[in-house]
Amino acid sequence: MTSSSDFDLECRNVSKSFGSVRAVDDVSLEIPSGSFFSILGPSGCGKTTLMRMIAGFEDPTAGDIRIKGRSVVDVPPNKRNVKMVFQHLALFPMMNVFENVAYGLRCNGVAAAEIRRKVADVLERIALPDVGGREIHQLSGGQKQRIAIARCMVLDPDVLLLDEPLGALDLKLREAMKIELKLLQHQFNTTFVYITHDQSEALVMSDRVAVMNHGRFEQVGTPQELYHRPASAFVAGFVGDANRWAGRVLSADRAQAKVETDGGGTTLCAVAAGASLSPGDAVEVFVRPEFIRTERLAGFGAADGNVLTGVVDSLLFNGANSRVLVRAERSALVEAGVTLTGGPDDLRPGEAVRLTWSPDRASCFAAAGAGG
Amino acid sequence: MRERDIRRLSLILLFAPFALWILLLIVLPHLGMGVLALREKIGPRQFEFGFGNFVEFLEEPIYWNTLLRTGSMSLLVTALALIIGFPIAYYIAKVAGGRTRGALFLACLVPLWVSDLIRAFGWILLLRETGVISTSLQAMGLIDGPVELLYNDVTVVMGLVYTVILFMIVPLVSTLDGMDNAMVEAGYNLGGSGFTVLRRIIIPYAMPGIVSGCIIVFMLSAGSYLTPILLGGKYSSWFTETIYEQFITRYNWEAGAAFGFLLLAFTSGVVWIGLKLSRQTLAGTVARS
Numbered sequence: 001m002t003s004s005s006d007f008d009l010e011c012r013n014v015s016k017s018f019g020s021v022r023a024v025d026d027v028s029l030e031i032p033s034g035s036f037f038s039i040l041g042p043s044g045c046g047k048t049t050l051m052r053m054i055a056g057f058e059d060p061t062a063g064d065i066r067i068k069g070r071s072v073v074d075v076p077p078n079k080r081n082v083k084m085v086f087q088h089l090a091l092f093p094m095m096n097v098f099e100n101v102a103y104g105l106r107c108n109g110v111a112a113a114e115i116r117r118k119v120a121d122v123l124e125r126i127a128l129p130d131v132g133g134r135e136i137h138q139l140s141g142g143q144k145q146r147i148a149i150a151r152c153m154v155l156d157p158d159v160l161l162l163d164e165p166l167g168a169l170d171l172k173l174r175e176a177m178k179i180e181l182k183l184l185q186h187q188f189n190t191t192f193v194y195i196t197h198d199q200s201e202a203l204v205m206s207d208r209v210a211v212m213n214h215g216r217f218e219q220v221g222t223p224q225e226l227y228h229r230p231a232s233a234f235v236a237g238f239v240g241d242a243n244r245w246a247g248r249v250l251s252a253d254r255a256q257a258k259v260e261t262d263g264g265g266t267t268l269c270a271v272a273a274g275a276s277l278s279p280g281d282a283v284e285v286f287v288r289p290e291f292i293r294t295e296r297l298a299g300f301g302a303a304d305g306n307v308l309t310g311v312v313d314s315l316l317f318n319g320a321n322s323r324v325l326v327r328a329e330r331s332a333l334v335e336a337g338v339t340l341t342g343g344p345d346d347l348r349p350g351e352a353v354r355l356t357w358s359p360d361r362a363s364c365f366a367a368a369g370a371g372g
Numbered sequence: 373m374r375e376r377d378i379r380r381l382s383l384i385l386l387f388a389p390f391a392l393w394i395l396l397l398i399v400l401p402h403l404g405m406g407v408l409a410l411r412e413k414i415g416p417r418q419f420e421f422g423f424g425n426f427v428e429f430l431e432e433p434i435y436w437n438t439l440l441r442t443g444s445m446s447l448l449v450t451a452l453a454l455i456i457g458f459p460i461a462y463y464i465a466k467v468a469g470g471r472t473r474g475a476l477f478l479a480c481l482v483p484l485w486v487s488d489l490i491r492a493f494g495w496i497l498l499l500r501e502t503g504v505i506s507t508s509l510q511a512m513g514l515i516d517g518p519v520e521l522l523y524n525d526v527t528v529v530m531g532l533v534y535t536v537i538l539f540m541i542v543p544l545v546s547t548l549d550g551m552d553n554a555m556v557e558a559g560y561n562l563g564g565s566g567f568t569v570l571r572r573i574i575i576p577y578a579m580p581g582i583v584s585g586c587i588i589v590f591m592l593s594a595g596s597y598l599t600p601i602l603l604g605g606k607y608s609s610w611f612t613e614t615i616y617e618q619f620i621t622r623y624n625w626e627a628g629a630a631f632g633f634l635l636l637a638f639t640s641g642v643v644w645i646g647l648k649l650s651r652q653t654l655a656g657t658v659a660r661s
């Protein structure tokens with residue numbers, strides 16, 4: 001596993017300090033060829049610094065960066081076969097679309113006829129075959145996005161870095177571009193490294209996601225792993241929505257813990273692999289709204305797992321992502337997923353309900369400060 | 373109805389100073405000069421309409437040689453100001469941050485607080501035969517006798533560059549300021565060398581600022597009077613000096629007015645050619661808001 005070119009990009013114990021601030025702290029990653037890898041984290045977590053080190057704009061304080069198995073730490077940015085789509089795209093406004101795409105080829109000394117062929121080919125592949133003669137300011141937001149990608153892809157990079165390129169687009173276009181980016185990545189079959197703070201972008205597009213916080217990777221895994229089996233409280237809170245309760249451990253074994261929440265109730269929840277909890281520990285419990293089942297109180301049978309009763313406080317309608325807020329006895333508001341059809345069976349505020357969820361679907365972590 | 377009158381009155385009042393300035397200080401004097409320039413002197417206090425003053429300019433090589441010399445030296449001053457000013461502007465706009473930036477900008481401005489005259493005398497103090505440089509070179513034993521560093525073309529060009537370089541730096545800083553750093557990084561990322569990035573990205577981006585700075589600097593140095601006279605001496609052969617001579621020494625206002633128009637036409641022509649060559653427009657450079 002150690003010395004192979006199966007990986008397009010490897011980082012080994014990379015660190016970067018600015019003065020006394022450690023922006024990136026001992027990060028290691030391996031990205032197999034042709035995959036879509038995302039680095040997800042809040043702003044200021046060091047993800048942009050990590051990307052700039054991969055592109056060569058910053059030198060790591062320690063550690064090694066390898067592209068196709070070869071160390072690039074001493075290679076200047078213009079000699080690395082890593083191309084980057086910038087946050088605001090950084091298309092050259094004084095050149096037209098053709099010249100923008102041709103720029104990198106000209107830098108490499110490609111012959112004029114070859115340049116024309118390659119540019120036409122890449123514009124064809126991003127489905128914008130006729131825009132070559134246009135000026136940059138004549139393009140729409142989505143077209144600019146695709147030109148920025150084409151400008152990199154025409155150079156056949158080993159790795160394409162994307163630095164939150166969808167941030168400036170409006171919501172509708174962003175949704176469309178997510179799918180388009182994924183399709184483009186399949187089409188070009190190049191390794192994409194995508195930096196974002198938007199968890200839905202990361203989950204939808206990626207093969208694997210690294211969640212980054214305070215310069216470190218909290219967890220690296222497939223989107224499903226991150227979502228269903230978060231390794232730390234930060235990941236559970238950052239990826240997806242979750243109800244978050246503070247509590248104290250009553251009893252625990254390696255797989256399951258019984259927790260008394262500060263609101264008063266008790267709940268059974270899964271313990272993350274490798275973590276050990278003992279009675280009395282302060283913990284945080286995370287339960288995703290869509291795993292909580294809401295039923296009217298009248299005429300229920302026996303329920304297994306965790307049960308909570310309460311009164312519907314309000315309904316938050318958002319199509320398929322609709323939520324019901326339930327005020328449980330002596331407890332804070334609980335958010336639960338609900339299907340609202342608009343028919344007479346829908347829940348209404350003021351109704352008494354019972355909430356149930358499976359212990360596997362609740363996860364608990366030692367409270368912040370005790371570490372992940 | 374009354375409200376509209378008030379609005380119209382306030383518009384007129386606001387517009388008046390500008391209109392007066394244009395009319396009294398620019399249009400009228402030029403009309404007067406135009407009339408003067410087209411009068412031919414045929415005897416004492418006898419004048420006739422004609423182009424004689426312009427013909428005289430063409431027939432006397434010393435006049436148009438002086439004009440060409442002024443033009444070419446001003447172009448040299450412009451080129452030097454650009455070559456020296458561009459790295460300074462780039463440093464101020466892109467490299468220096470926060471307080472350094474302000475301090476550097478101020479340092480560029482400070483020479484403007486002193487009048488042209490005093491600045492020129494500063495140079496004289498340094499460069500004359502008994503000046504600071506000559507004496508210290510002698511004291512160090514590097515030269516045997518005193519040297520005269522004034523009254524040559526190099527000194528004139530140097531003095532002019534020093535006087536006008538700020539007008540090159542300011543427009544350059546403001547254009548370079550608007551350039552996204554990511555654009556330079558993208559230039560490197562896509563495989564460009566430092567030279568390629570400069571030639572294909574930074575300079576094209578800064579073009580409006582470059583052209584605007586060049587126009588201002590060229591006009592200022594072609595039209596300057598004090599610096600060439602004081603540093604270049606009697607034989608600096610600057611065209612403004614020729615105009616001055618016609619007006620004051622020879623009391624030939626007709627020729628002076630004609631020469632004034634020739635200078636205006638010549639410099640405007642050079643600027644026009646420069647704009648055509650760089651494919652820029654006045655509206656996109658000097659008149660940019």
